[in-house]
Amino acid sequence: MSGVAIVTGxxxxxxxxxxxxxxxxxxxxxxxxxxxxxWDLGLTADVADAASVADAVRVVERDLxxxxxxxSAAGHYAIIEVTDITPxxxxxxxxxxxxxxxxxxxxxxxxxxxxxxxxxxxxxxxLAIGGGDSDAHYAAAKGAVIGLVRSLAAEVAGSGVRVNGxxxxxxxxxxxxxxxxxxDPAYLATLPLRRLVAPEEVALAVAYVIExxxxxxxxxLSPNAGAVI
Amino acid sequence: MTARQHPLADRVALVTGxxxxxxxxxxxxxxxxxxSVAVNGLVHDERMDSVVTATSGVPAPADASDRVAVQQxxxxxxxxxxxxxxxxxxxxYMSMGRLVDYDLDDWWKVVDTNLGGAxxxxxxxxxxMLRAGSGRIVLVSSEWGVTGWPEATAYAASKAGIISLxxxxxxxxxxxxxxxxxxxxxxxxxxxxxxxxxxxxxTREQVIKExxxxxxxxxxxxxxxxxxxxxxxxxxxxxxxxxxxVQVNGGSTRTRA
Numbered sequence: 001m002s003g004v005a006i007v008t009g010x011x012x013x014x015x016x017x018x019x020x021x022x023x024x025x026x027x028x029x030x031x032x033x034x035x036x037x038x039w040d041l042g043l044t045a046d047v048a049d050a051a052s053v054a055d056a057v058r059v060v061e062r063d064l065x066x067x068x069x070x071x072s073a074a075g076h077y078a079i080i081e082v083t084d085i086t087p088x089x090x091x092x093x094x095x096x097x098x099x100x101x102x103x104x105x106x107x108x109x110x111x112x113x114x115x116x117x118x119x120x121x122x123x124x125x126x127l128a129i130g131g132g133d134s135d136a137h138y139a140a141a142k143g144a145v146i147g148l149v150r151s152l153a154a155e156v157a158g159s160g161v162r163v164n165g166x167x168x169x170x171x172x173x174x175x176x177x178x179x180x181x182x183x184d185p186a187y188l189a190t191l192p193l194r195r196l197v198a199p200e201e202v203a204l205a206v207a208y209v210i211e212x213x214x215x216x217x218x219x220x221l222s223p224n225a226g227a228v229i
Numbered sequence: 230m231t232a233r234q235h236p237l238a239d240r241v242a243l244v245t246g247x248x249x250x251x252x253x254x255x256x257x258x259x260x261x262x263x264x265s266v267a268v269n270g271l272v273h274d275e276r277m278d279s280v281v282t283a284t285s286g287v288p289a290p291a292d293a294s295d296r297v298a299v300q301q302x303x304x305x306x307x308x309x310x311x312x313x314x315x316x317x318x319x320x321x322y323m324s325m326g327r328l329v330d331y332d333l334d335d336w337w338k339v340v341d342t343n344l345g346g347a348x349x350x351x352x353x354x355x356x357x358m359l360r361a362g363s364g365r366i367v368l369v370s371s372e373w374g375v376t377g378w379p380e381a382t383a384y385a386a387s388k389a390g391i392i393s394l395x396x397x398x399x400x401x402x403x404x405x406x407x408x409x410x411x412x413x414x415x416x417x418x419x420x421x422x423x424x425x426x427x428x429x430x431x432t433r434e435q436v437i438k439e440x441x442x443x444x445x446x447x448x449x450x451x452x453x454x455x456x457x458x459x460x461x462x463x464x465x466x467x468x469x470x471x472x473x474x475v476q477v478n479g480g481s482t483r484t485r486a
Contacts, residue, residue, distance in 0.1 A: 217446060226403050229472035
């Protein structure tokens with residue numbers, strides 16, 4: 001299976017690993033990121049901006065053809081105690097993660113529904129399921145992503161479009177700095193797998209959902225090293 | 230390239246209940262992914278030989294609820310193929326009935342075959358996996374183990390028990406390199422549907438149509454769609470899924486487990 005796939009956040013980290021995995025499997029990959037990325041198409045856009053996302057999707061359709069799969073991986077993380085989260089930080093977190101997914105879905109769904117096939121994958125987080133600590137805006141945004149996935153999955157299932165999520169645990173990417181508590185050996189010792197998730201493992205899960213999970217929708221896969229079971 | 234095409238090259242997989250339906254599809258998929266497959270079923274019959282031929286595997290008959298038989302079977306597989314790298318607990322026995330009327334022996338037969346069998350199998354393969362410091366165990370649960378179902382108390386209990394067993398063993402064994410997960414299939418087009426149809430006094434086509442109406446994707450699943458999930462959980466490149474329940478059911482439960 002292959003075709004055209006859009007990956008947001010494709011310039012680095014988990015998004016880049018997903019783009020690489022899909023590319024290796026023969027997909028034409030269009031990256032959408034704040035920064036340029038080096039895939040078949042590397043578009044710059046802010047996923048929080050609906051018009052920019054719609055424009056980018058139109059460019060992908062024009063240059064590469066109909067889009068069979070989209071992965072919403074763009075995002076950012078911050079450790080802030082809830083009393084210190086500013087309204088702006090709250091707003092941005094929701095607009096990027098939940099809005100980024102909603103904007104992408106709204107842009108690609110009409111064509112997918114008309115063709116009667118398509119796969120949408122949202123990258124959410126272990127913290128949306130188990131909750132975190134001092135990252136309430138992030139957990140809230142990622143939890144909202146799961147709610148959107150479950151509802152949209154039911155809404156479009158009859159049209160042949162599948163909507164699923166992948167909820168990684170702490171993953172070894174630049175999103176987690178060298179001094180991050182997620183790299184603390186004492187924390188890693190609490191994980192059943194005793195190590196961070198590799199971005200390539202998240203990418204394998206995403207590729208499975210797109211290529212092989214043809215009877216799965218509304219489901220969240222959790223490659224999280226056992227952080228939330 | 231080899232890792233991508235044959236992620237299970239040089240690995241040994243034991244699949245229980247592999248002579249038909251989902252189990253057969255799993256055995257064939259793991260064989261295609263490069264594994265040497267031990268094909269388990271209750272008895273060594275023509276159906277088993279047919280799967281053994283299709284997978285270039287070996288027969289491994291045993292009643293999964295019979296602890297001694299399971300141990301002997303696993304020992305036999307280890308002697309013939311080597312240490313079991315991947316265990317897929319797929320066999321199941323099913324009956325239905327109202328709880329107050331349920332024949333007690335039959336009720337326990339469901340639990341002891343499905344959940345008890347999983348326990349015997351895990352204990353039988355674990356020494357080899359722990360010696361190797363690696364292994365994959367995939368337990369096949371059921372949508373009904375997540376949602377429950379009227380008149381399926383024993384089956385739902387056994388399959389819900391498999392989910393909790395998976396979560397606990399996921400935590401217990403991952404530090405030792407053995408990764409345990411579950412797959413919970415929804416309604417899949419297998420010989421079980423013929424049984425359901427006969428019980429309801431309708432045709433197979435009618436029962437499929439009826440089930441499909443209640444599934445968001447408006448169809449029942451195929452055995453190979455369950456096998457694909459098992460293949461992901463058996464893939465040595467993927468260790469980050471630990472103690473998880475992968476639900477493949479056309480959107481019926483949507484992340485409930």
